[in-house]
Amino acid sequence: MPLVTRDREATGERILAAAGELFAEHGYDQVTVRMIASAAGANVALVNRYFGSKANLFATVLITASTVTAAIEGDLARLPARLAEHVAHRLRTGASEPLVRMLDRAGTSPEIRAVLTARVETGLVDAISARLPGPQARERALLATVIILGAGSLRRLLGPDGLHDADPAVLQARLETAFRACLAPAAD
C-alpha cells in the first residue's frame, strides 16, 4: 500500500476542501497556497497545476459555500425567526458561514472582490428579495443582508470571548425583531 494514493481526483478534492476551510477561517489574503497544500497533504505545485491559480481556486471554492441558503428558504412567515436564529447561532458559537466569513475577510483585489460581490448579490440579496412580496423588496433584502454581514464582522472582531456576557436568548429575540423591521412589507 503506497503512502500516498496517486489519485488526481481525490487529491483535487482534498485541496478544495482544505482551501474551503482555510479561506473561511482566515480569509483569502492570509491563506497561502503552501498552507492549503500542507493542510491537504499535497504538494505546493499541485494547487496551481489543478486549479490554475489561487484566485481561481477561491472562485471554485465559493461556488459551493453557503449555509444561510437553508434559512432563506421555507415558510415566509417564519423567515425573520430563522434568520435571527441563524445569525444568533453564528454570533454565539462562531459557527462557520463560509460565504460571510470570506466576505469581510477578503482583501481588496478587484478579481476577488468581483466574485464575492456576485456571490452576495445572488446568494443573499437576490435570494431574500425574491421571497418578499410587496414593494421595496430589494431595499428590505439589502437591510437584512446588512445584519447578516454585520454579525459576521462583529463576531470576527470580538472573537469567541467578546460576547460571553451577552445573553444569547436576548440577542436572538432582538435580532428577530430587527429582521422583522427590515423585512416587513410596510415600514413602521
Added chain:
Amino acid sequence: MPLVTRDREATGERILAAAGELFAEHGYDQVTVRMIASAAGANVALVNRYFGSKANLFATVLITASTVTAAIEGDLARLPARLAEHVAHRLRTGASEPLVRMLDRAGTSPEIRAVLTARVETGLVDAISARLPGPQARERALLATVIILGAGSLRRLLGPDGLHDADPAVLQARLETAFRACLAPAAD
C-alpha cells in the same frame, strides 16, 4: 525656498494623514508603507523611523478616527434616527467612516485585530451601551453595532453602483425602525 521642507513634525503629520486616508480606503493589508510614503511625499524609511512600525502607525491613526461618535451623543430619543441617518448616508454616498472601514478591511494579524477590537469595544459598543437606560444595555448596543458594521461591509462589497436602484429614503426609514428594534428598552 527649498523643494522639501525639512520639518520633522510636518512630515510626520503628512504621513499620518496619508496613512489615515489609505487605511480607510484600502484596508491595512493592502496598504504598503511605500504607498503611504509616496502619498505623503516622504521617504519610505521615514515611516518606520517616525512611527516605529506599520502596525504602530495604524494604531496611531486609529486613535483619532471616527465620525459615528457624534451620532451616538445627543438626545437619546432621537438616537435611532441619528444612527439611521448616519448609516444611510454612508450607504448612499460611501462617505468615509474610517473606523468601520478599517474594521472590515483589516487583515487577521493578531496585533492589528487587538487594537481594532479595543477600538470597537470602547468607541461603539461601550459608547452606545452607556447611553442606554434599562436592562440588556450591552445586548442592545451589540446589535446596533452589528448594523453599523454590516452597512460598511455591504457598501464596500457592492460598491458605489450596488445600491443605485434602492430608494435612499426607504433605506433610512427602515434602518431607523431596525435601530429602534435593537435599542428599545424592552424587546417586542
Added chain:
DNA sequence: CACCAGAGTAAACAAGCGTATACTTGAAAA
C-alpha cells in the same frame, strides 16, 4: 564662515509570496 545635529535619501536586507520548471516515481498497459 564653519560647523553639526538631525531631516531626508538611496540602497539593500531577509523573508514570504504565487508560480513555473525539471525531475522522480508508481501503477497500468503492452
Added chain:
DNA sequence: TTTTCAAGTATACGCTTGTTTACTCTGGTG
C-alpha cells in the same frame, strides 16, 4: 518484464513586503 505517461515532488525564479543601514544634505547656531 518492460514501457509509458501522468501523479507527485523538489526546487528555484521573480517579485513584493516591512525594515534597517549607511549615506547626503541643510538650516540654524556660535
